[in-house]
Amino acid sequence: MTPAAAVTDAERAVRGYLDHLAVERGLAANTLSSYRRDLGRYLQALEAAGVSSLADVSGGHVSEFLAQLREGDEEHQPLSSASAARAVIAVRGLHRFAHREGLTADDPARDVHPPAPPRRLPKAIPLSDVELLLAASSSGDHPRSIRDRALLEVLYGTGARISEAVGLAIDDLVVEPATQGQPRSGSVVLHGKGGKTRIVPVGSYALRAVDDYLVRARPALAQAGRGTPKLFLNGRGGPLSRQSAWTILRAAAQKAQLDVPVSPHTLRHSFATHLLDGGADVRVVQELLGHASVTTTQVYTLITVDRLREVYATAHPRARD
Template sequence: MWESFRTLFKNYLRLEKSLSDHSIQAYIRDVEKLEQYLQANGKEKLRPQDVTLEDLQKCIHWIFELGMSATSQARIISGIKAFYKFLMLEDMIKDDPSQLLETPRTTRKLPDVLTFDEIEQMIAAIDLIEMDAKGHEKVSLEGHRNKAILETMYSCGMRVSEVTSLQISQVYLDVSFVKVIGKGDKERIIPLGSAARKEIIHYLERVRPQFPVKYGDEDTLFLNRRGRALSRVMIFLIIKELAEKAGITKNVSPHTFRHSFATHLVEGGADLRVVQEMLGHESITTTEIYTHIDREFLRDTLRQFHPRF
């Protein structure tokens, strides 16, 4: 019974909202949580249009008792609200039971940010030379690829999924710009810094030609040793390993480079609208988190240098 509604919702998210498969799966999981609650409490015969606000409130309480954080609860509520908004748009229900469903308060945790020195330490930790089977030194193809990846991430503030899907045809080295396909297949143009441009040119000319390119990935910029596009998990592991080698104890992930890119721009006085455009944020509210980080930076500076602070 719910499956047909989920299928229609999935098609709506893909065709009307142009969401990625990853985002669509997240929304569907949220709806499935509601189904699981109904099944666990003897209400499996309820159709989506029969669910009441009280049912939804009890579902959220059930989720809370499972030990889920306020952030996870808020995520599920958001998905359920989107599902019922879709049902209203399609005239499948007359009243939206999720309209008065309250989202638990979540504290916005500021992400860890790397200093410029820490980013340089991580890049310096990349092994550009490795030993072959006979103990002779040789150029590390993966090391030079990883250096190009990190320089690109810090230069452009791209999401890890945008890095893994970046195509050679989207990199305009002659004018130092990259075209990024972000969430909802929205395009944006980002300037490419000189350090990133240099490493990409070296990678394209000296490194990538030595990877065995597989069918379907001829235009993919960053490849693994088998000639396929890198996975997000692989980039996560590369960055974790480099942070450890550089002696950085912060919680570092690919997204840390995106946060650091934005924070350093704001600290340097960049206009928030420009930062929003380069990050691909739909709302300026999302970008405003970096003004909070900027205030922390100012406070730390005062603590360090002001005699009366």
């Protein structure tokens, strides 16, 4: 910025806005540092355009700044959509503040919107990789190995988030005995975001894995603790944490030698994608996943369409020249 004797109206407005964010909004130091950097670059762009007061800024100036962020220049590399969006949000906040404080007659940034980040499709792995992952988690008869297999079977068999799986209590598992002509069935009560609960069926593979865990592993793990109703226990007999569940998943993926990244949501994404590939209705999958809106679930249909295109392109005799 310029020396104190030559501070422009725009610079004073930026200082006031940053003080407002620090004192009244209580923004974290790292966030304030990012805003200060982004707004400093904005002031440079305005200075280059001959603008020294926010009252003289037009929507065109703000749009041009966004274009500069995306294109880069001799001093700056082009910014990703996410980084450019952060800078534009800072600029929009500045102009909203200036208009509210009476520093400007209007808000020229009101109609300039941050660039939308590219849609990141959930990462799903094929069934063959899921089977390798599950097999890798169950080597040996150690109680922790039996627990790990049960945990991963539940994650894939129900589409639960890791937080929902480790939050399960024994009483959340409901098993219906086999009747004449009907095999044994089960379900779990998952406690999701915002205190919402949902009931999700549990497949036979997950049921067997949990049965094995309850008989052969959980009693041994529970001996080390003071007693907890949670289904999955750690080595000290206490509730298994999300971090430990993530470590179990990562160790199984490494042991299975999967050549794709595996995250805590991988089995949940695979659960949804494989259901849709098998013909499940998207609204049924929405209910199973606990999504408030079907729009969220429809992201998975894009994966299925992409897969169909791949199969078509490689299998149909007239798909390509």
